[in-house]
Amino acid sequence: MSQHAPSESAGTRQASTAAFEFVRELASELSSSTIELPSFPKVAAQVQKVLAEDSTSAERVVRVLGAEPMLAARVLSMANSVALAPGGKAVSELRTAVTRLGFDALRTAVIGYALAQLRSAPAFKAIERPLNAFWQHSVLVAALSFVLARRSGRCSADTAMLAGIVHGVGKLYILTRAMRHPALFADRVSYQRIERDWHGGIAKALLENWRMADEIVVAVSMYSDPDRELRGTGAALADILEVADAVARWRDAPELLGRQLEELPGAQRMALDTATCHALLDESAIELTALRAALGS
DSSP, X not given: OTTTHHHHHHHHHHHXXXXXXXXXXXXXXXXXXXXXXXTOOHHHHHHXXXXXXXXXXXXXXXXXXXXXXXXXXXXXXXXXXXXXSGGGOOOOOHHHXXXXXXXXXXXXXXXXXXXXXXXXXXXXXXXXXXHHHHHHHHHHHHHHHHHHHHHHOSSOHHHHHHHHHHTTHHHHHHHHHHTTOHHHHHOHHHHHHXXXXXXXXXXXXXXXXXXXXXXXXXXXXXXXXXXXXXXXTTHHHHHHHHHHHHHHHHTTOHHHHHHHHHHOHHHHHTTOOHHHHHHHHHHTHHHHHHHHHHTTO
16 A cells, blocks of 8 residues: 555656646636637637627628638538427528527537537547537537527527537637646546636636627626626526536436435526426427537537
8 A cells, every 4th residue: 555655656746736826827817808719710700809899791791701711611500490480481591590699699600610620629539439429418518508599588599509519619719728738637626626616717818818798708708607696697598507517417317416406506596396397308309300410419
């Protein structure tokens, strides 16, 4: 037993040092006004900038989208999804798709495309598995947020879907940065503590840099905080994200999901218990599948 103590002590010290250095890096990057996800596609950033302009037009958006065929195809797929295509009428022109979607749903398609590109970037080959898990979870949370918002009527379903696709960007940023500190991955407790303490602030900085609406910035940065404000900008949206995240994590474990819903303030305010939640999932199954497919899941 004593033979192993020195190596264990050294490993603990190494992990502690890695955690300290990583937190120092995060603090430095967060203080910068240019914090951005690594390998974020240039075209996605351009579309984000155009969509954030007060005087932008559908024609200008179409010109930027048209420069990237894969992104244009993603937008058309979203516009033709069962959940967003009134009457089931398919569209084939990009301008019609942009008009049908509106800017929030369009942003969801663009960010979904960007995140899908990021997870396949050669620089992140070493974290391919957690990136894929993150992506699948984000897409599901986006789809669930859409149907939960429509059911509750407390906020726009399109806005909720957009908030859902970006709800984990702070955690994603931490993941892509932490790969430079391998010792952190061996110390899950330290890593999860850093993720818990830092993801909200990083998400806020990223979303403000993308010029997202205050409602989304506030909701994403506070949804996992049980002591968050119950009123004001983003409060209703934060409830939806809290519930969508829980359902996405525990949907295949009914008993655990039931316990989660009993403990979540957001679920209580939305009058969601296990039976109601599963009924909603059954009723929305086709739409959920269509939205996830449109987002590239």
